[in-house]
Amino acid sequence: MKKILPALLFICGSVATANAQLLPGVEVGLKGALNFTQLKNDGKYFNSDNKTGYQAGLYGRVGVLGFHVQPEIYITGKNTKVVSTTDGGESTDVKFTSVDIPVLLGKRFGLGPIGARINTGPVFSFVVDEKQDKNIGAHLQASNYKKNSTSWAFGAGVDVSSLRVDLRYELGLNNIQKGTTEKTKINMWSIGLGYRLFSI
Structure with missing residues (x-):
């Protein structure tokens, strides 16, 4: 009995844990992050250096069957320095x-x-403001x-109690410039910190 009882307790605990993981759960929290943005141009008209930006907003997490769907919404400031390769090496902050x-x-x-x-999945981005200190030729204009x-996005993260730490890379899928074939x-890249507000 001394050996059987601990074994039964272990099995019951394992089954309860497995059932808890299979049940749906909902989590909502705050998220902030630092990001490092780069513009990639296949026409080689400019080079882009990473500069630090920010993210601030909310995340949700809905778990079922051992997986979770994580929708998020946040304001993002993406900053980069661009150096022209065709206009005498001029640079601009975008x-x-x-x-x-x-x-x-x-x-x-x-x-x-x-x-x-x-985690992995699509990121849909809607620009509300764009600025640069000057235009570089026809290949880089705010208009x-x-x-x-x-x-x-491709990412990994760690949960420690109510804290959430994330490292993520976002690969651009479409051309962000109009009227050009290049x-x-x-x-x-971004590294973020989140805090769970509540879960059910």
């Missing part, structure tokens, strides 16, 4: 302010308050930027 909406599919590993996560773009895309 800034985008956008509303970004990722919809990610993820998997969590771990039990209780500590766990690791991986040529599209108001929306799509990227694909494709310019936005790629971005």
Whole structure:
């Protein structure tokens, strides 16, 4: 009996944990992040250096069958320095302010308050403001930027109690410039910190 009882308790605990993971759950929290943005141009008209930007907003997480869907919405400031390769090496600071909406599919590993996560999915970005200190030729003008773009995110994260830490890379999928065959895309790294407000 001394050996059987601990075994039964272990099995019951394992079944209860497995059932808890299979049941749906909802979580809502705050999120902030630093990002590092780069413009990629296949025409080689300019080079782009990373500059620090920000993100601030909300995230949600709906879990079912061991996976979770994580929609988010936040304001993003994307900053980069662009150096022309065709206009005498002139440079300009380019800034985008956008509303970004990722919809990610993820998997969590771990039990209780500590766990690791991986996730991936599309990010829909809607520019609300764009600025630069000067134009560089016809290949980089604020009026040529599209108001929306799509990227694909790949990320990993850690949960520690109510804290959420995320490292993410967003790969630009579409050309953000109008009226040109040369494709310019936005790629971005971000490291973020979130806080769970409540879960049910």
